[in-house]
Amino acid sequence: MRRAVGAGVAPSEVTSSDLLTLITGIVLATEHRRDPAAEADRLLALVVQGISPPRE
Numbered sequence: 001m002r003r004a005v006g007a008g009v010a011p012s013e014v015t016s017s018d019l020l021t022l023i024t025g026i027v028l029a030t031e032h033r034r035d036p037a038a039e040a041d042r043l044l045a046l047v048v049q050g051i052s053p054p055r056e
Helices: 002-006 016-030 036-051
Strands: none
Touching (some): 016 036
């Protein structure tokens, strides 16, 4: 996270613990879906998009 924040690709308020919590939530929320891996990939992409700075 320090490198991502330093490079300006993640906001400074996002922590490694935040990311682990989000990933755990995604895993728990998708474990009983028909295709858990695909659903987890889709949700993780939403998370990454949400914490990434806007592209110009």
